[in-house]
Amino acid sequence: MARQSVSSILQTVVLGGLLLVAVTPVHAAPRAGLATASYTQEQAARGAETYKEACALCHGASLGGAFDTPALKGRFVANWAGAPLRDLFDYMQRAMPLSAPGTLSAEDNADILAFLLQENGVKPGKKPLPAESAALTHVQLPKTKL
Ligand code: HEC
Helix, strand or coil: CHHHHHHHHHHHHHHHHHHHHHHCCHHHCCCCCCEECCCCHHHHHHHHHHHHHHCHHHHCCCCCCECCECCCCCHHHHHHCCCCHHHHHHHHHHHCCCCCCCCCCHHHHHHHHHHHHHHCCCCCCCCCCCCCHHHHCCEECCCCCC
């Protein structure tokens, strides 16, 4: 009798743990098998210009954030790493710039994302970052905190 109740308590604890894992926000759940995203130097250079015009006011000229705005460097990478880059791209498309959400084109957002990759230590490559969320499903930010 006593044994049974201990094992059912254990079962509850284990199930509870699984539930907790299941409700962890998508962007915090690491997934295996995603390649690090590739972008070109030209994209990042364009992105730097657009960032200056549309984002720097709040997130800071050097991406450091402000008292009420998160930095887009460092811990930011840990927040989004391991999840498809699509999640971050879609978030930017939908929610930013906070003052006028959704006003930038997909190309502008891909350029800004390339700039964010560059500023977070990802080296440029030959393949441009696609400006389409479906194409960003299998790539991610680098996993390690930079
Ligand atoms: C008017 C101020 C403002 C502007 C302009 C702005 N942002 Fe933001 N941004 C914020 C705030 C505030 C948050 C936090 C939002 C929240 O907690 O819901 C945020 C959050 C974010 C995040 C999520 C950060 C994280 O740690 O998960 C990203 C990415 C982002 N912004 C990108 C951009 C980009 C790219 C632009 C330019 C196109 C931009 N933002 C323009 C205020 C701004």
